Amino acid sequence: MAETAGTRLDQQIAFLNEADKLKTIIRGTTLCDASRYENSAEHSWHLTLYAMVLADQAGPDVDMVTVIKMLILHDLVEIDAGDNPIFGDHDISDMHSAEQVAADRIFGLLPGDLRDQFRAIWEEFEAAETPSAQFAKSLDRFQPPMQNLQSGGGSWTEYNVSEAQVAERVGSKIAIGAPGLWDYARQRIAAYFAAHKS
């Protein structure tokens, strides 16, 4: 059956209505004021703003438009697969399988051209091999410690993690795409842990 204008718009709106559910996916990080946990939709917005503000931290081969599109789309699979907190205990292989099934269903709501375009952007982000994906991933890892430093510990306290664990799980990823941001974060994380020695 030929695609009519009506059915194309119906598919586009059905996808946008489904995407609304990302506002109900709760993350392990709180707002800066610690008043509540952050959801993945507002987190995604905040990251797009990080990209606009911190573009000068990106390497010369990073395409900022691609980065922003990646950050808009990157968490949509969580609608089906849920959020996996950085310091949580989960099977990486199970998580990737669940996210692939989620991507099939959620991007599959779109007309074919948009489905393929969005899926390719998301797959590039997930693979973390291009400079744009590596910078986007670095911002995704850089924002939670910035929130934790403001909220007084956040997920570090909740998951009882050490400075070494933050460096291993977060720092190593930030350093790949945005070494200047890891340098900035590392000093502040060290000061936080020095002040909160038990």
Add this chain to the structure above:
Amino acid sequence: MAETAGTRLDQQIAFLNEADKLKTIIRGTTLCDASRYENSAEHSWHLTLYAMVLADQAGPDVDMVTVIKMLILHDLVEIDAGDNPIFGDHDISDMHSAEQVAADRIFGLLPGDLRDQFRAIWEEFEAAETPSAQFAKSLDRFQPPMQNLQSGGGSWTEYNVSEAQVAERVGSKIAIGAPGLWDYARQRIAAYFAAHKS
């Protein structure tokens, strides 16, 4: 005093931490499932996704990168000036004055180059004179009725508005930048009001 790399990044992060407050600004529209009111940060994310999905509804002179940047930034002034629901009762001139003061303070947290760049994008959106700003404004007006249709009335019920008021306050704005979307919404809004005649 010359700006050092350290102080520049400090300013960038201070702005990003301040922007976190947009997650606490509550709008007049609920989520599609009517479970709670939407906040302006997750709304801003949803609109960037609307732009990516509905780019084929934009006229030939619309620059989609500018549209996405506008939608990321457009509500930041609400951190100080608050959200003004479409069907609420407020003095437009007072609102514009408060938003200008808010823009001075909030964008003023940034290094000068970013402050000027972001302010210009926001002013272009507010003026609604360029094709990009008109399309961005249309998306900002198109999303709430799409949410209300899903949630069973939302702000239409709360503010007790008529179909004619929706057409006047919302439809006229959508039609300027995205006539195809107003055509789509108008039919569905008419069906909703026909089914909910008191």
